Amino acid sequence: MAAIQNTLPVLRRSLVFGVSALASMVLMLLLNLTGSSLTTSVAPMGIVSYELAGSVEKATAILASWDAAAQRAAAFNLGLDYLFMLAYGLAFSLACWMAGDALRARGWPLASLAGPLATGAWLAAAFDAVENFALTSMLLVGAASAPWPEIARVCAWLKFTLLFLGLVYAFYGLVVKLAFRRYFTNPAGDDV
Numbered sequence: 001m002a003a004i005q006n007t008l009p010v011l012r013r014s015l016v017f018g019v020s021a022l023a024s025m026v027l028m029l030l031l032n033l034t035g036s037s038l039t040t041s042v043a044p045m046g047i048v049s050y051e052l053a054g055s056v057e058k059a060t061a062i063l064a065s066w067d068a069a070a071q072r073a074a075a076f077n078l079g080l081d082y083l084f085m086l087a088y089g090l091a092f093s094l095a096c097w098m099a100g101d102a103l104r105a106r107g108w109p110l111a112s113l114a115g116p117l118a119t120g121a122w123l124a125a126a127f128d129a130v131e132n133f134a135l136t137s138m139l140l141v142g143a144a145s146a147p148w149p150e151i152a153r154v155c156a157w158l159k160f161t162l163l164f165l166g167l168v169y170a171f172y173g174l175v176v177k178l179a180f181r182r183y184f185t186n187p188a189g190d191d192v
Contacts, residue, residue, distance in 0.1 A: 013094060020091040027084040035077045040065040047077055051131060054153035059144035074139055078132050085125040092121030092166045099173020108176050110169070117166045124162035131155035 035046050042065035043049035053059040066074060100114020134152040138144045 013098065017091060017094040017098065020087050020094065023087040024084065024091045027080065027087055031077050031080060031084060034073055034080070037070045037073050038066060038077070040070075047074060048156075050074070050135060050152075051156040052153050053144075053149045055149055056144045056146055059138055059149040059152075063138065063142065063144060071139060071142075075136070078136050078139070081128065081132055085128050088163070089122050089125035092124070092163060092170070093118040095170035095173075096121060096166050099170045099177075102173045102177035106176055106180050110172070113169060117169050120162040121166050124159045124166070127155040127159040127162070131159065 031047075038046035038050070040062075043062045045052075050059065050062045053062055063071070096114050096118040100111050100118075103109070103111035103114075131152045134148040134155070138148050
């Protein structure tokens with residue numbers, strides 16, 4: 001992950017971040033639109049309810065609450081989610097690196113967390129991939145069986161935790177950068 005951060009000049013890194021963040025938002029919107037039929041009384045959060053079911057009984061109830069069209073939508077969302085993983089993994093990773101750069105340039109604490117949290121973004125995407133494999137395994141056979149719901153739930157919580165930590169860190173770096181923007185510039189006159 002450090003290779004990405006070190007090989008991309010600051011302006012290009014910002015461009016790649018912008019494109020990957022925009023792609024993440026577009027894919028998230030598409031996932032929400034195509035997954036709207038997955039919200040039922042048993043799955044009030046749609047696919048997220050399925051991710052967090054955690055037991056054969058809950059996962060079975062969720063699958064039973066989805067008709068054939070909803071199950072096709074779930075399959076589509078699980079497939080599209082793999083593109084989303086690449087987009088958000090890159091966006092979160094670069095956001096953490098850029099936050100670390102801003103903190104380091106201004107002498108703020110926690111700048112050294114950029115690398116581990118950038119790696120955490122990619123780990124979140126990897127946990128998401130394992131989670132999707134577990135969810136797809138149940139969806140394809142139309143029934144939940146152990147250990148898939150448990151695996152999906154653990155991976156979902158790990159994914160959400162890592163992304164939350166990366167988001168908090170990126171926000172921290174952004175606030176520091178914006179709050180101290182006019183006082184700190186690099187020798188070329190550009191913001192760091």
